[in-house]
Amino acid sequence: MKRNVIIFLIIxxxxxxxxxxxxxxxxxxxxxxxxxxxxxxxxxxxxxYTGDFFENVDISKILNExxxxxxxxxxxxxRIFNIFGGEVTKxxxxxxxxxxxxxxxxxxxxxxxxxxxxxxxxxxxxxxxxLIVTIIMSNFSDIVKLxxxxxxxxxxxxxxxxxxxITLMLATGSITTSGLAEPLILFTVNFVGNxxxxxxxxxxxxxxxxxxxxxxxxxxQIDKLSKSLKSRNxxxxxxxxxxxxxxxxxxxxxxxxxxxxxx
Amino acid sequence: MEIIKxxxxxxxALIIIVLLKQYKPEYTIYISLLAGALIILLxxxxxxxxxxxxxxxxxxxxxxxxxxxxxxxxxxIAFLSEFAVSICKDSGEAAIANKIEIGTKIIIxxxxxxIITSLLEIILKLLP
Numbered sequence: 247m248k249r250n251v252i253i254f255l256i257i258x259x260x261x262x263x264x265x266x267x268x269x270x271x272x273x274x275x276x277x278x279x280x281x282x283x284x285x286x287x288x289x290x291x292x293x294x295y296t297g298d299f300f301e302n303v304d305i306s307k308i309l310n311e312x313x314x315x316x317x318x319x320x321x322x323x324x325r326i327f328n329i330f331g332g333e334v335t336k337x338x339x340x341x342x343x344x345x346x347x348x349x350x351x352x353x354x355x356x357x358x359x360x361x362x363x364x365x366x367x368x369x370x371x372x373x374x375x376x377l378i379v380t381i382i383m384s385n386f387s388d389i390v391k392l393x394x395x396x397x398x399x400x401x402x403x404x405x406x407x408x409x410x411x412i413t414l415m416l417a418t419g420s421i422t423t424s425g426l427a428e429p430l431i432l433f434t435v436n437f438v439g440n441x442x443x444x445x446x447x448x449x450x451x452x453x454x455x456x457x458x459x460x461x462x463x464x465x466x467q468i469d470k471l472s473k474s475l476k477s478r479n480x481x482x483x484x485x486x487x488x489x490x491x492x493x494x495x496x497x498x499x500x501x502x503x504x505x506x507x508x509x
Numbered sequence: 510m511e512i513i514k515x516x517x518x519x520x521x522a523l524i525i526i527v528l529l530k531q532y533k534p535e536y537t538i539y540i541s542l543l544a545g546a547l548i549i550l551l552x553x554x555x556x557x558x559x560x561x562x563x564x565x566x567x568x569x570x571x572x573x574x575x576x577x578x579x580x581x582x583x584x585x586i587a588f589l590s591e592f593a594v595s596i597c598k599d600s601g602e603a604a605i606a607n608k609i610e611i612g613t614k615i616i617i618x619x620x621x622x623x624i625i626t627s628l629l630e631i632i633l634k635l636l637p
Contacts, residue, residue, distance in 0.1 A: 339570070342570060343570035343572060346566050346567070346569065346570045346572065347570075347572060349566065350563050350566060350567065350572075350577065350580075353559065353562075353563065354563075354580060354581075354584055357559075357584055357588075358584055358587060361587055361588070361591050362591060362594075362595065363587075363590075363591060363594060363610060365610065365614065366587045366590065366591070366610065366613055366614060366617070367587070369587075369614055369617050369618070370583055370584060370587055370617065373580065373583055373617065373621040373624060374580060376621065376624050376625055376628050377576050377577075377579075377580055377624050379628060380576070380624060380627050380628040380631060381572055381573065381576070383628065383631045383632070383635070384631055386635075387631060387634060387635055390635065451635045451636055452636065454635065455632045455635060455636055458628075458632065459632070
């Protein structure tokens, strides 16, 4: 009897006492979450690394839509194709300029080879060779600079992304993924950047310089040193690529076994 | 047909030289000089065409036109020196011909210094 009275009182009180329910809509919740995870800071900082990729695109809008489940792949795919096209055009221009240099060299070589004096002919060939190497090396230095910038951006962006990504994963409950699989892949990405910057690029630069100097004269030959460096560089690149593949496979298998989406 | 003109000039000069050698051998050098100059003048138009082609090729790409101009100048210097050297050798002045060769080599090396310097700068810039 006493229990029935208590239940009745509770029902009455719940009906009579006015309850003040605070209603928060979806936008406000999302904004609160964004503020909580400092996503806007991440977006503003990430602009340093994205360069002209998101030049005319509002990243916040894409992110908000992605949170709502409306992932706008078209914009990203369009941007990727634009950048890819731009890179291809640039590289085609470089190749065309190298072809033109070779053409000019062949014309001048045929003219200078007709000289009776062998000494002067060799000297002109030497100057032509140096000129061609200079022009090709200037193109090469641009490419190396591009690789260095890309590697720097990769490492910087990943360093900025790691804390936010792990926080978001922990918030969504992916504790094991955030604890093991993702740090592994993130470490790999950082490792990639560091290896490219500190090992592969210096190796390639030294190798190129040695090859150029070696080809300048028939008397001074440092071919063996450059070949040795080349083989070591290939070995490092091969092992390192192998490591990346293994890490990716490990992460994928791990995620599959745990039954998670491999995103 | 420039080639016919060139062959014609060369043959006429040769005949004159052969004839003059019997009576006035000291004049043969002048005929040789004149024939050489005429042949070079005839070829000059074609050379200008080649140089224009090279420059237009260089302008279409990002090749430094200063370097290309330098290269053309060096080739031109080599040709002129070749012309002078062969005349000296024809006159029996091998010593002067050698001096011209040495002078040409020095001039070519001094002219190619900017190219060598730029290559060295690029290599030094590339090295970590």
